[in-house]
Amino acid sequence: MVNLNVNLGRLHLANPVLTASGTFGYGREFADFIDLNELGGFIVKGTTLEPREGNPYPRMAETPSGMLNAVGLQNKGVDYFIENIYPQISGCKSQVIVNVSGAKIEDYVAVCEKLAPLDKIEAIEVNISCPNVKQGGMAYGTTTDGAAEVTAATRKAWPRHLIVKLSPNVTSITDIAKAVEGEGADSVSLINTMLGMAIDVERRKPMLSTITGGLSGPAVRPVAVRMVWQVAKAVAIPVIGLGGIMSGRDALEFIMAGATAVEVGTANFIDPSVTVKIINEIRDYCERHNIADINELRGII
C-alpha cells in the first residue's frame, strides 16, 4: 500500500494531484467523468472582485503539442462563487482552492477578504502571472517588487494557506520565488502559461483576438520542469509543479525535480478523466519500484 499523502506546509492533500485554474471550471463540469473526491484537490477558475467577460473570440489556437489561449479571466466574480458555487462544493472531500486574480492590489485584497470566512477553502492561489489581462496579472509577476507587493497585501488579508502562482516569462524565476517567499507565501506554483503567438498565414491574421496569448501543454513541459527544479533548490517553502502534465510519468518528472504537488491543466481538455488516471499511474509506478511513500521521490534530482 503506497502512501500518496503530501503536505503543503499545513495544507494536507490526499494525493499530489491538483487541477490547474482555468482548465477545470468549477469542478462540476467534470463530475460526469471522475469522482472529484478522488483528487488531491481542484483549483477553481481565476476569480476576480467583479464579473469579467474576458477577451473577444477567437481565444484559442492549437500549436505543436500545445495550445494558446487568451480567455482573459472570464468569470462571474467572487460574489457569484460564494453564493452559487461554494454551497455545491463545500461538501467535497478533496481540497477546493480558489485562484484569485485582480487588476489592482485592492482587488486581490477584497477577494481574499470575501473568501476568508469560507472554512472549506483552506487555500487560495494568487495569480500574478496571467498573460491575458492588460493591467495586473503578469505585470505583477515579472518583477520581484510587483510579486512581493501582491504577496504582502494578500498575506495580510488571507488567514490560511497562501499559494502564489509564478510566471515563466522572466529571466530569473528563482528571484521572483524568493521575493514571494520573503513576503510570507506558504508555497509557490509554477509555471503559468508562456507568452506566445500564432498566425494564420492563409488569412494573414493573428490566431487570437489579442494577438498574443498563453502557451500551455506538453510543449512547455521541459521549461516547466527546469524552473521547478531551480525554484525547489532556491526556496524553503513547498513547490507545486505544472506545465504540460499528461500522464503519471510527467507528474513524476515534476516531483523528482522537487515538486510536492502538481497541477494538471491542459490535459483536462483532451481527457476529462486524466487526473484520476494520473493518480493511478503514480501509484502503479511506486508499487513497481517498491516506493512506500511518494514523498521519497521528491527532489531526488
Added chain:
Amino acid sequence: MVNLNVNLGRLHLANPVLTASGTFGYGREFADFIDLNELGGFIVKGTTLEPREGNPYPRMAETPSGMLNAVGLQNKGVDYFIENIYPQISGCKSQVIVNVSGAKIEDYVAVCEKLAPLDKIEAIEVNISCPNVKQGGMAYGTTTDGAAEVTAATRKAWPRHLIVKLSPNVTSITDIAKAVEGEGADSVSLINTMLGMAIDVERRKPMLSTITGGLSGPAVRPVAVRMVWQVAKAVAIPVIGLGGIMSGRDALEFIMAGATAVEVGTANFIDPSVTVKIINEIRDYCERHNIADINELRGII
C-alpha cells in the same frame, strides 16, 4: 515570377532561408541532400577561439514536438575553420555566416579578428545566448549590459554585417534587442534555445549530463513568433526569426511577424532537405496569393 531576394541592411540574400548554427554542421554534411547554393545562406556551427570538446554524453533528449540539447559548443576552433573549412566553402554562391561564441569578451574579439580577412564571410552571428556553457554564452545574453558589452567589442573587431543572436530566457527581449542595436549591431536573430530539462523517471536520472539544456523545435515556435513580433516593432534593424520552423508555412509566420529572414534549425535533423522544400513552399505560397515580392509580407501583423 516571385521575388524572394531580401536584404539584411547591406547583406544580400537570394532568399530568406538560412540555416541555424549548430544544426547544419559546416554545410558539407548536407551536400548529399541539397544544393547549398540554393539557400539564402547557411550559418556554420558555433566557433570559438580554441577547440572545445563540449559536454559529456548524453547530450540530447526528445521532448514533445521538440528536443533538448547540451552539446556545449563542441567545435574545432576558429583556426581549424579558416584552414580546413573556409577553402571548401568560399566558392559557395549562398552566404556563409559564422556563428561566433566565447567565454570571455577577448575571445569573441579574437575570433572576429581572425575571421575579418575572409572576404567570403560577409556576416557573423555573435552568440550571446548559448544555454549550455558555464561562462559567457547566455550569461551575456540575459542582461542588457552584458549584451551591450559583447556587441560593442565585436562591433569594433568585425568590419562587415554583425548579427547578434538573442536568448529567449529573459523577461524583456525587446530591452536586450534595443541594447545591442544601440551598440551597432546590424541585425538580431532570435530565438536561441529555451533553457529546459527532462528526467528519465524509470532510471530517476536527468536525461542530460548537464541536467539542463536548450529546448528547440516546433514546441517553442509560438514563443519565438511572439518575441520576433515584439522585437521587430521595437528596433529599426532587421530581425532574423527562428524557432521550430519545419515548413514554408512556419517560415511565413515569422516573416509576417516582422522577420526579414529566417533560420531553419532542428528541422534539418528530421529532414536533411527541408531547407530547399521551405524555399519552394514560400514561393508557392506567394504565387498562390499573387504576392510579387516576399518583402510585401514582412510585418503585416
Added chain:
Amino acid sequence: MTVVANEAAGSYHLLKVTPADGRQLPEMVPGQFAEVDVPDSKTTFLRRPISINNVDSADNTLWLLIRKTGAGTASLCATETGAKLNIVLPLGNGFSTAATRPLLIGGGVGIAPLLYLARKYNEKGVRPTLILGARSKGDLALIEEFETVGDVFYTTEDGSHGIKGFVTMSEAFTAEHDLIQCCGPMPMMKAVAERARQLGVECEVSLENMMACGLGACLCCVEQDNKGHNVCVCSEGPVFNINRLSW
C-alpha cells in the same frame, strides 16, 4: 469506439462507429456533438468536435460526417475499419423538435446534423423541408438519405445542382414555416438569420466556434449573447435561438 465503416460521401467521409464494448449508445439529441481524439496525427493535439450526423439504433452505430480541413480531420478521414477511436459524447444542447412545419437549412458539411434532426421529426410524424447548399454538386452528401426523410431543395454556388446561388435564394425559404434550423458557415447562418427575421420566422443556428474541451471548462469557444455576455458554444450551444445572440 470501433470504426465499422468509413465511406466517401460527396467530398466528405462518413465514419460509422459503435461502442467497442458492445454497450448501447447513449441517448443523443440532434444538434449535439462528439469530441473525437485523433490518435495518429503528429501535428494534432486537441480533439476534434464533430456533429452527430445520425444514430442508427438498428445496428447501434453513430454516424460522423467529416470534412478534411487540416491534419487532424485528414487523419480521421483516413481511419481504417476496425480502428479504435476515443470519443467523448454526447456534448452540448440540441435543436428543438417541437415545430410542425420546420425548415432545415444546411451549408457545406453543416448539413451533417440535419439528417438526424429530420429523422427525429419523422418519428413525430413531421416531414421537414430542407434546403441543402454547397459550393458545388460534389460537396453535397447523403442525398438519398435526406430525400427519404424530407422534401429537399438544393442550391449550389456554381449551379451544378439545384438552383445557382445561396440557400437564402431557394424557393423553399418562405414564411410558411414555423421554425428555421440552420447549420453551416458563419456568413451563411447570418444571412439565414437575417432573412428569417424579415419573414418573422423563429430561427435556430448551430455554431462551430473553435473549441478545446467541449465541456465548458476552457471558455475558448465563446459567442456573445444578446446581453453582451460571452457564452460557451460547447456547453450552452452549439444550438442557439438567434434571439439569444447579439446578431
Added chain:
Amino acid sequence: MTVVANEAAGSYHLLKVTPADGRQLPEMVPGQFAEVDVPDSKTTFLRRPISINNVDSADNTLWLLIRKTGAGTASLCATETGAKLNIVLPLGNGFSTAATRPLLIGGGVGIAPLLYLARKYNEKGVRPTLILGARSKGDLALIEEFETVGDVFYTTEDGSHGIKGFVTMSEAFTAEHDLIQCCGPMPMMKAVAERARQLGVECEVSLENMMACGLGACLCCVEQDNKGHNVCVCSEGPVFNINRLSW
C-alpha cells in the same frame, strides 16, 4: 519506401521495405544504419536509427529488425504492409570484412547487423562463428537465417536456449579468431572488449548512442575516443575498433 512485410521475429518485428519508386537500393555496408521517420506517433518527434539487418538483392528489399522500446518503435512495429516510410540511408561507416576467422557477437536486438555482416563474409567464402546472446529464448530471432550463414552458439541469461549466462562465457569465445565484431547493450560490449583484449584479438563494436540527425550535424551521439576527443557515433561510427575508443 514501401513496407512489403512486417513479421514477428522473436520478441521483435522484422520490417521489409523496398523503394516506393522501384529504384534499386543503394550499396550498403554491414554495420551501417537507417534513420526512419515515424509518421503516426503523436509523441515521437525525431527519426529512429535502425541498423541494417539484411539487404535482399533478389527482391530489392531492406530488412530492419525493430525492438519496441517506446512509442516511436512501437509505432514502427505496428506498420502495416503497403504503408510508406520515409527512410534516410545508408548512414555511418560499417564493419570491416577482411577477417578470415571472424567471431560475430550479438546481444538482444544487437544481433540485427550481424546477419548482413555474415552474408558478406559468405560472399568471400568465409563462414563466420557467431555467439548470439539474449535474456531468454524468446529474445532470439532469425535463428534459421543465422544458422545458414555461420556456426552459431547461443547464450541466454535464463538458460532457456544455449548455455546459461553471458556471451563472454561461450565456448566459442576463443583466441583462434582474428577479429571479434560485436553489437549489443553497452555493458555487454564493454565485457566483450575486455575479454578480446585479454585474448589479444582485434575487436570492433557497434555503438547505439542516442542521436538526433544521424549525419554528424547535431553532435549529440558522441563517444570519447582514445585521445579524449568526442567523436560522433553516427558519422565516425557506429562501428569502432575498440583501440580507437577510451575504453
